[in-house]
Amino acid sequence: MANEERSVGIVMNGVTGRMGYRQHLVRSILAIREQGGVRLPDGTILRPEPILVGRNENKLAAIAKEHGLDRWTTDLGEALSTAGAEIYFDAQVTSHRVESISAAIEAGLHVYTEKPIAEDTEAALRLGRLARDAGVKAGVVQDKLFLPGLRKLKRLVDGGFFGRILSVRGEFGYWVFEGDWQEAQRPSWNYRAEDGGGITIDMFCHWRYVLEEIFAPVRSVQALAATHIPRRVDERGDTYDCTADDAAYGIFELDGGIVAQINSSWATRVFRDELVEFHVDGTEGSAVAGLRRCRVQHRTMTPKPVWNPDLPAGEDFRSQWQEVPDNDEFDNGFKVQWELFLRHVAAGEPFPWDFLAGARGVQLAELGLRSAEEGRRIPVSELSL
Structure with missing residues (x-):
């Protein structure tokens, strides 16, 4: 009997930037798709489905075309309300991060983000409290x-x-x-x-x-x-x-x-x-x-x-x-942590690098x-x- 598959929509904001595109989209999410997804403890195969977001329409269209993706937009609100979207990922400039992550939490999405998660400690702690009170899972990239x-x-x-x-x-x-x-x-x-x-x-x-x-x-x-x-x-x-x-x-x-x-x-x-x-x-x-x-x-x-x-x-x-x-065997560090976060969201496996960890860095x-x-x-x- 074939393993059951399910998809998870990931709103990826900032994929036109160097890190968002190269490490997170290409070498992590698309690489996970290419390997057949992430296996959960119950045998289910989790397949990530990226929804691209950015400010430059031409760049987004080019990236989507190059990688055979059909879901992209310059409207974050539209992306967050997309059917099947469960996770929001942020690789924007730091100054735009707090507002976008807050909107994602309010929309009920789990959040995974690049660091620093905010420009100051108090703002980072507010994000942590917001995620905790909303009951969503939150994680911060700790690639090194x-x-x-x-x-x-x-x-x-x-x-x-x-x-x-x-x-x-x-x-x-x-x-x-x-x-x-x-x-x-x-x-x-x-x-x-x-x-x-x-x-x-x-x-x-x-x-x-x-x-x-x-x-x-x-x-x-x-x-x-x-x-x-x-x-x-x-x-x-x-x-x-x-x-x-x-x-x-x-x-x-x-x-x-x-x-x-x-x-x-x-x-x-x-x-x-x-x-x-x-x-x-x-x-x-x-x-x-x-x-x-x-x-x-x-x-x-x-x-x-x-x-x-x-x-x-x-x-x-x-x-x-x-x-x-x-x-x-050492896989790409960004991809390894993405797999851990996906298992954290879908199966409740431990993920210690939460927003409090991100706040400590800030x-x-x-x-x-x-x-x-x-x-x-x-x-x-x-x-x-």
């Missing part, structure tokens, strides 16, 4: 937890490899072209604070869940935010003033005395193996984890370097580290910006809905 390199790092932590963890040093970023002699890789709104831009609000939301899910809760933040490139050229070729930060340098104190230092920058040229890397030191061993790779050095294999600036370095330090094996970003403005270390308090 599903990166192969960080999953290997989490395996090391859970296995006690590090002994007592001392510190975490993170480097993230790359050079985003100014838009004059080469086209910028990121939309111009990222560099305008009035449109919800800024690397602190973008990346500190990530660092909150990475630090807390892999290592320990964050108890304080001290940050310096900078706008290194003051003027850029937008998509129309017009020069504009950058009002948001393009680099953030943060120090985070975690439970257990762990100190985390993470640099985030859109104004740095990459001299490392991957666009993001975390170097973790512990009493028993160290690791360096990126998007895909993770390498370790145990205390029994640690060499004894001697500082001597008068001679050239005689050791190949990178060769003294060992590669952590995959020991698993809180850390907000406190980071406040720390930068006031030039001081700021404690991170507990949040609740």
Whole structure:
């Protein structure tokens, strides 16, 4: 007997943007459809049916035609009232998110959204309360937890490899072209604070869940935010003033005395193996984890370097580290979390990354910006809905 199938309509807002289109529509929802759907515990096959929403009619029509989709609109209200629509997904600019998510909740749809879920902590908490009171399920994208390199790092932590963890040093970023002699890789709104831009609000939301899910809760933040490139050229070729930060340098104190230092920058040229890397030191061993790779050095294999600036370095330090094996198959991280959220909605399976988790990310970003403005270390308090 064939497994029963049922469809779930997903209103996808912001699919004309880079992340909404590439990671969420193509590599997640369409990839899930191509694999035959998501199997639920009772054997039912859940098949996602996207309903595309955006502001640019021509772009929406082109995307729909390219992928054989027939449901799209520039009217969010129309999309939310579409027959069979059960889930609303938001990948818009941050400044439009709260209003759209609120409308989706009021329409009775479950909500899955990119981060940050709001521009400030109180607005994020209001969304959480709204979802709770409406009885709808809500989730926030926490994609970096599903990166192969960080999953290997989490395996090391859970296995006690590090002994007592001392510190975490993170480097993230790359050079985003100014838009004059080469086209910028990121939309111009990222560099305008009035449109919800800024690397602190973008990346500190990530660092909150990475630090807390892999290592320990964050108890304080001290940050310096900078706008290194003051003027850029937008998509129309017009020069504009950058009002948001393009680099953030943060120090985070975690439970257990762990100190985390993470640099985030859109104004740095990459001299490392991957666009993001975390170097973790512990009493028993160290690791360096990126998007895909993770390498370790145990205390029994640690060499004894001697500082001597008068001679050239005689050791190949990178060769003294060992590669952590995959020991698993790693699917696209966005797709994996989409499958978890679909099972959460359709079968009630656990999904811990709710709007409260999203609010914690916004809180850390907000406190980071406040720390930068006031030039001081700021404690991170507990949040609740």
